Each structure stands twice: as structure tokens, then as C-alpha cells.
Amino acid sequence: MGDNTAAQEPPPIRQLSAPDLKALLESGTAIELVDVRTEEERAIARIDGSRLLDQAYLDALMLCDLDTPIVFQCHHGIRSQHAAEYFRRHGFTNLHNLRGGIDAWSLLVDPSVPRY
Numbered sequence: 017m018g019d020n021t022a023a024q025e026p027p028p029i030r031q032l033s034a035p036d037l038k039a040l041l042e043s044g045t046a047i048e049l050v051d052v053r054t055e056e057e058r059a060i061a062r063i064d065g066s067r068l069l070d071q072a073y074l075d076a077l078m079l080c081d082l083d084t085p086i087v088f089q090c091h092h093g094i095r096s097q098h099a100a101e102y103f104r105r106h107g108f109t110n111l112h113n114l115r116g117g118i119d120a121w122s123l124l125v126d127p128s129v130p131r132y
Contacts, residue, residue, distance in 0.1 A: 053089075119131055
């Protein structure tokens with residue numbers, strides 16, 4: 017009688033670099049790009065195709081298939097990691113965190129996105 021709880025745990029959250037996210041977006045792969053920052057932060061800088069995680073979007077995401085590819089992003093990658101962990105605890109299996117957040121996006125991918 018082995019302990020098989022590890023087999024039941026969702027896979028770890030993958031850390032995605034800004035250039036890797038750009039390639040993923042350009043590939044046309046269907047992903048949910050979730051911005052967990054505040055509306056005020058989004059007014060300063062945003063990644064095209066991202067959507068603010070408000071209550072309505074959270075409710076909609078919770079109804080998605082558990083293997084839906086979801087990429088979380090924030091300012092530097094801390095809040096988005098927490099959000100990804102929340103979804104992982106709810107059984108989602110295809111989760112990614114934008115390493116370095118929108119700041120890394122601005123530095124490595126799109127310098128037209130303001131840094132703050």
C-alpha cells in the first residue's frame with residue numbers, strides 16, 4: 017500500500033520567460049492570458065491579449081477545462097505566481113507564470129510598454 021498522493025497532485029506551475037510568452041502568443045496557440053494587477057496598473061501598461069482578473073473572469077475561468085493553458089502575469093511575477101497556485105489548488109494542470117512580469121515583457125520583448 018504505497019502513498020499515491022503525489023500522483024494526484026497537479027503538475028507544477030511552469031515559469032515562462034517573456035520571449036517564450038511572445039513566441040507562444042505569435043504561434044496562435046489558444047491561451048488565457050490573465051493579468052492579476054489592478055486596473056490602475058493596467059492603465060499604465062498592458063500586454064495585448066491579456067485580460068484583467070476580475071470576479072466575472074475568475075468565475076468564467078473556474079468553469080474551463082482543467083487542462084486549459086493559462087498564463088498569469090503581474091508587475092514582477094509574485095502576485096501572478098500566487099494566482100497560479102490558487103488555480104493549481106483547484107485542480108488546473110496547464111499553468112504558467114510570466115517570470116519577471118510585465119517589467120520583463122517591457123525589457124525583453126516590447127520596449128513601447130511603459131515601465132513603472
